[in-house]
Amino acid sequence: MNLAHHVVDSARTHPDRPALRLGDATVSYRMLDRRSARMAGLLRDRGVRPGDRVAIMLPDVPEFALVYYGVLRAGGVVVPMNPLLKSREVAYHLGDSGARLLFAWHDFADEAQAGARQVDAEAVVVDPGSLDELPDATSLPSDMTDRHDDDTAVVLYTSGTTGQPKGAELTHANLARNCDVVATELLRLTPDDVIFGGLPLFHAFGQTCTLNAAVASGACLTLLPRFDAARALEMVEKHGVTVFAGVPTVYSRLVREPGRADYDVSRLRVCLAGGAEMPVQVQLDFRAAFGCAVLEGYGLSETSPVVAANTLRAGPRPGSVGVPIPGVQVRVVDVDNGREVPRGEAGEIAVRGHNVMKGYWRRPAETAAAIRDGWFHTGDLGRLDQDGYLWIVGRKKDVIIRGGYNVYPREIEGVLYEHPAVADSAVVGIPDPDLGEEVGAAVVLRPGARTTAEELRAYVKGRVAAYKYPRRVWLVDTLPKGPTGKILKREIVPPADVPGAPDRPGRPRTDRIT
Structure with missing residues (x-):
């Protein structure tokens, strides 16, 4: 098992089909296969061995996929990083993961190099096209390194809302099986599909639901490094996008785009939403404006990421995030005692299945607290209705x-x-x-x-x-x-002069309506 086998398989089946597109430039599956193999050889020449972590700090450009699959082919572990991180944050991610090598986009080279120096790591600056023609490996072969199902493929750092970010260890099996469900069950991808690539590839949503799903299906991923509603609609029309994936904010911006009616989006057949809660009104507005339903789903970095989703077969149920995907179980438990609550009652969402992470990187205490008796406790609140649809109520800490x-x-x-x-x-x-x-x-x-x-x-x-x-x-x-x-x-900090605020700290208002 190696997630990068998707590249080899698709290159063998349809080598000349476009795998990646950025503007007018395309990368075929034959090119992606050859370049990622050479990247694997280059990494081995630099001393990368199976299990070694290699960081990627690249935007949504073809070079991301080249390095991503190259690291996996070499048996390494990918540590994706937000290109906008500052030097102290770069140093934290490299130091915590133990990555000694970082590939950073030229626009962010200063911060990347400064952070790498703090932890004695090496930052390789990547310019557009600089990885197109890598030399063959000189000391070691560049073929695929076999990995076990449970070997870590990616260490994905969480957003760190409760302190320093933690690295979720996602295995080759985690990512491959989640990708397969997305490609075959949710989106029903074929090599004729063109997927909109506007989700950050350093995030689980972008990796699984766009990059890996596209490559596994032999589809084309058309990339947009920086989201702009008008540019996105232009891409949908020009490239014939059939599958769109985005966060709720993206759909809201598309609905509000003044010139949206000027673009032909008739080839869109399915849209997928996740990453945050999607208001029902935004779903309804988008369908009315573009004639394409949005399948809202739910997931986390720790679950590779998809847990549940609405499906094409059943049709979307606005407000719900759908049913658990095949191979995944969801239950709702009491926040205080962990016992399962009756259908319809709210509680904490717990998940068990092939998508649940191996654990938090080098954090056994946090792993034990999060994964209990095989169930990952998400910290999210929700309820299951009588039909088995999951409805998100909010974060446990947001209540x-x-x-x-x-x-x-x-x-x-x-x-x-x-x-x-x-x-x-x-x-x-x-x-x-x-x-x-x-x-x-x-x-x-x-x-x-x-x-x-x-x-x-x-x-x-x-x-x-x-x-x-x-x-x-x-x-x-x-x-x-x-x-x-x-x-x-x-x-978010409320301004002090907002009507309805207490007169001053410690003195409650007397006109409150309870």
Whole structure:
């Protein structure tokens, strides 16, 4: 078992088909096979042995795939890194993983090299086309290195919302089987498909659902290193994109793109969403605008990443993230005692199956806390309905406990998205000296839309129970987001002068409605 066998198999079956496209340039499967093999030889010449970690700090360019599969062919372990990391973050990822070699894109060379120097690692700067014609290996053969199912293929660092990022060890079997389900069960890919490649390839969503799924199917992945709605629509039309994958923010931007009707997107047959919660209204708006349903799914870095998804066969159920994929079990358990709760009740989502990581890299205590009796405890809250569909309620740490009542931000954000003026929203808990927490909402308006915080507060108040609506609402130009488009709630700070705030710390308001 070696995940890179997908490259060899597709090159043997259809060598001249395009594997990767960036603008007008294409890389065929024959070229990807040859170049990744030479990369494997180069790595062996540099002393990389099976199990050694090699870091990749590249944007969505063909060179990412070349190095990614080259490392795997050499038996190494890929450590994907966000190209926007600063030197101290680079040093942390290299030092924690033990990677002694880093391939970094030329635009980010300064930070990459500075970080590598801090931990005595080597940074190789990659320019466009610089890896196209690598020399053959001089000391060792460049053929495929066999790996076991349980050997680590990728160490994928989590976002680090609760401290320093942890490296999730994903095995060759984890990634290969998750990729197979995505390609055959969810997207039903064929060599004739063209997949939109706008997801960051350093993230599990991009790797499994676009890069690996495309290569395993012999399809073409057309890359867009930096997302722009108009450019994306141009690519969909020009390259004949049939499969689109993105985070909710991307779909929202496509819906709001003023010139969207000018593009022919008729070849789109399926869209996949994940990486963050997708408001129902955005799904409905996208389908109305583009005539293509969005299959929302759910997953985590630790689960390779797909856990559950809506399917083409059953059709999407808006608001739900679908059913567990084949080979994966999901149950909902009580947050306090870990016992399974009845269908329809909310609790923590636990996952068991071929997609669950080997563990956190060199963190046995954290691994034992997360994986108990074979079940990975996600930290996400959800419920299973009577038909087995999974509905996400929110993060365990995001739940707002207001005066003893649980308020789930996803529900309130869903109501805000229904307002015609709202483009984006984030509901957060705000410390309150009397209630423990108060409900707050940061809101981004659609271009040209006009409304007030007071009107939005009243809008939600009329649609949810009295303890749920946000007493504090403020308008912002943008919301802080991570590389996949997920809103970073930990970075949201309400302004002190927002109506509804306590008069001052320690002094509760007297006009609160509970």
